[in-house]
Amino acid sequence: xxxxxxxxxxxxxxxxxxxxTDGVHDHVATxxxxxxxxxxxxxxxxxxxxxxxxxxxxxxxxxxxxxxxxPEKEDIDFVNSxxxxxxxxxxxxxxxxLYSSDYFDQLHGYAVELIEKGLAFVDFSSQDEIREMRGTxxxxxxxxxxxxxxxxxxxxxxxxxxxxxxxxxxxxxxAKIEMTSAFMCMRDPVIYRIKFAHxxxxxxxWCIYPMYDFTHCISDxxxxxxxxxxxxxxxxxxxxxxxxxxxxxxxxxxxxxEFSRLNLEYTVLSKRRLIQLVDDNHVSGWDDPxxxxxxxxxxxxxxxxxxxxxxQRIGVTKMDNMVEMSMLEACIRDELNANAKRRMAVLEPVKxxxxxxxxxxxxxxxxxxxxxxxxxxxxxxxxEIFIEADxxxxxANKKYKRLVLGKEVRLRNAYVIKAERVExxxxxxxxxxYCSYDADTLGKDPADGRKVKGVxxxxxxxxxxxxxxxxxxxxxxxxxxxxxxxxxxxxNPQSLVVVNAKVEPSLLEFEPLQGIQFERQGYFxxxxxxxxxxxxxxxxxxxxxxxAKFGS
RNA sequence: AGCUCUGUGGUGUAACGGGUAACACACGUGACUUUGACUCACGUAUUUCAGGUUCAAAUCCUGACGGAGCUGCCA
Numbered sequence: 001x002x003x004x005x006x007x008x009x010x011x012x013x014x015x016x017x018x019x020x021t022d023g024v025h026d027h028v029a030t031x032x033x034x035x036x037x038x039x040x041x042x043x044x045x046x047x048x049x050x051x052x053x054x055x056x057x058x059x060x061x062x063x064x065x066x067x068x069x070x071p072e073k074e075d076i077d078f079v080n081s082x083x084x085x086x087x088x089x090x091x092x093x094x095x096x097x098l099y100s101s102d103y104f105d106q107l108h109g110y111a112v113e114l115i116e117k118g119l120a121f122v123d124f125s126s127q128d129e130i131r132e133m134r135g136t137x138x139x140x141x142x143x144x145x146x147x148x149x150x151x152x153x154x155x156x157x158x159x160x161x162x163x164x165x166x167x168x169x170x171x172x173x174x175a176k177i178e179m180t181s182a183f184m185c186m187r188d189p190v191i192y193r194i195k196f197a198h199x200x201x202x203x204x205x206w207c208i209y210p211m212y213d214f215t216h217c218i219s220d221x222x223x224x225x226x227x228x229x230x231x232x233x234x235x236x237x238x239x240x241x242x243x244x245x246x247x248x249x250x251x252x253x254x255x256x257x258e259f260s261r262l263n264l265e266y267t268v269l270s271k272r273r274l275i276q277l278v279d280d281n282h283v284s285g286w287d288d289p290x291x292x293x294x295x296x297x298x299x300x301x302x303x304x305x306x307x308x309x310x311x312q313r314i315g316v317t318k319m320d321n322m323v324e325m326s327m328l329e330a331c332i333r334d335e336l337n338a339n340a341k342r343r344m345a346v347l348e349p350v351k352x353x354x355x356x357x358x359x360x361x362x363x364x365x366x367x368x369x370x371x372x373x374x375x376x377x378x379x380x381x382x383x384e385i386f387i388e389a390d391x392x393x394x395x396a397n398k399k400y401k402r403l404v405l406g407k408e409v410r411l412r413n414a415y416v417i418k419a420e421r422v423e424x425x426x427x428x429x430x431x432x433x434y435c436s437y438d439a440d441t442l443g444k445d446p447a448d449g450r451k452v453k454g455v456x457x458x459x460x461x462x463x464x465x466x467x468x469x470x471x472x473x474x475x476x477x478x479x480x481x482x483x484x485x486x487x488x489x490x491x492n493p494q495s496l497v498v499v500n501a502k503v504e505p506s507l508l509e510f511e512p513l514q515g516i517q518f519e520r521q522g523y524f525x526x527x528x529x530x531x532x533x534x535x536x537x538x539x540x541x542x543x544x545x546x547x548a549k550f551g552s
Numbered sequence: 553a554g555c556u557c558u559g560u561g562g563u564g565u566a567a568c569g570g571g572u573a574a575c576a577c578a579c580g581u582g583a584c585u586u587u588g589a590c591u592c593a594c595g596u597a598u599u600u601c602a603g604g605u606u607c608a609a610a611u612c613c614u615g616a617c618g619g620a621g622c623u624g625c626c627a
Contacts, residue, residue, distance in 0.1 A: 009566080034627095072626095138555095182554060182622095183622075192625085235622080236556060313575095319559070319619095326577060327564065330578085342587080369590070401588065521587090
């Protein structure tokens with residue numbers, strides 16, 4: 001065992017440390033067990049980082065196991081996307097990916113064992129009858145009339161279930177536990193049901209499928225999982241998990257520990273709501289950059305390392321939580337601030353003419369403000385340029401540090417200019433700003449000691465490339481949309497704002513998803529749909545801004 | 553109402569029963585700055601409440617109050 005110091009500790013690691021020092025285990029084996037019925041999201045990332053992170057730090061193993069016991073809801077496309085997302089996050093599971101369905105034969109055998117022990121029975125009650133007999137949270141349940149069927153008869157019925165001799169819903173296999181238990185899941189839970197469904201792994205071999213509670217614990221035991229980590233809503237199920245393990249002939253005793261699931265402000269993470277967002281076309285798809293899915297976050301421009309860092313920062317407890325979006329944003333900003341090349345892009349252009357400038361030149365501009373190893377690029381400087389409309393005011397108070405009529409400002413990576421006059425359209429909007437420039441200010445302050453406070457970005461009008469820039473904001477207008485009666489009603493109409501921008505020519509050299517900083521704006525990346533003919537940039541996250549937000 | 557779990561700055565977490573409750577994010581103030589970025593400095597908590605045990609309590613005990621989960625042939 002290595003010293004698990006690379007990640008912050010948590011209560012689960014304390015348990016593992018104790019198990020290791022007490023000799024309960026001499027190794028650690030975890031697993032990430034998604035059901036292949038949807039796309040992974042940031043909440044899954046928390047579980048992935050927890051399970052794989054523990055395996056890494058304790059030099060143990062972590063399996064990827066698809067919990068595929070409900071063929072009606074599952075699909076091979078989901079298993080493929082899940083595998084891809086786990087690997088993209090930077091993790092590799094132990095050996096080949098596993099499936100609960102790999103154990104269907106063994107599971108069936110253990111079910112037979114329970115029947116033989118008089119601990120399971122085939123129930124022919126209807127679903128409604130079973131529900132009524134289950135009782136409520138405060139009222140105990142009552143025994144099914146089939147509860148005392150003879151073992152031989154149960155064996156026969158279960159065999160017929162397996163052979164397809166009963167219709168779906170006609171009967172099911174139940175564990176015989178305790179109908180008066182305070183834990184609802186212990187009131188003779190169904191452990192096998194009939195489904196004449198095609199399974200993506202076992203095809204048409206089975207028409208009976210084991211339930212989660214019966215499957216998961218046995219799968220863990222078969223794989224030798226030492227610590228089975230899941231979310232809080234399975235706390236009650238732990239009693240059933242332990243009951244099954246204790247009542248079948250299996251050596252390994254895995255233990256289940258529950259942690260709280262992630263809640264992120266201004267988004268939703270429940271599968272049901274995510275599906276609704278896609279189905280109702282509130283977003284363009286599962287990989288829409290506004291989605292909290294791994295695919296969406298990836299397309300938004302987040303790196304695997306930034307998500308791993310996020311999962312590390314939020315920690316793991318059993319407390320209910322609501323993590324601020326700023327926590328996630330800080331993670332990608334930290335990484336991109338260090339690694340992303342700087343570029344200039346004008347999102348809402350207004351023309352500016354430098355009247356006393358004539359000969360075009362190509363200026364050297366550093367790719368990073370402090371890391372010189374990142375080199376420089378050439379930027380065309382011409383008589384006509386574009387600047388951000390929001391970076392000019394005819395008049396402003398001293399707090400405004402940008403270009404003001406009659407005042408000076410520094411053009412980033414270039415000269416100091418002074419606004420002399422403006423040209424307006426019939427509506428009074430500024431359509432062109434006429435300036436003069438100080439030729440002796442390239443790479444240095446004015447020789448006479450004048451102080452020029454502001455710096456604005458710009459791009460040559462004749463060399464600029466047109467680009468579609470997608471400005472993403474929070475998908476919802478409220479911190480906890482899931483708490484709303486109609487969460488879709490709180491979707492942010494400004495969650496995507498598309499602008500036609502002017503960008504510097506060197507932006508052509510970037511690969512899709514590669515992080516870039518548009519100076520003074522934020523971090524962006526070329527969208528996966530971008531081409532050299534049609535440049536599309538996604539805003540990953542804005543820069544921190546201690547001044548008032550831009551108008552965009 | 554029954555059972556289970558859970559209450560530490562604005563948010564997320566940390567703290568062998570022992571030092572002025574630590575860290576990150578956020579926020580505020582100031583410095584620096586050819587990004588209103590970055591960086592740096594400083595600031596923000598009677599650990600839900602009330603008792604109790606102890607030389608010593610966020611930590612242990614009791615009670616109260618708050619929050620979450622559980623009544624699929626879903627996972």
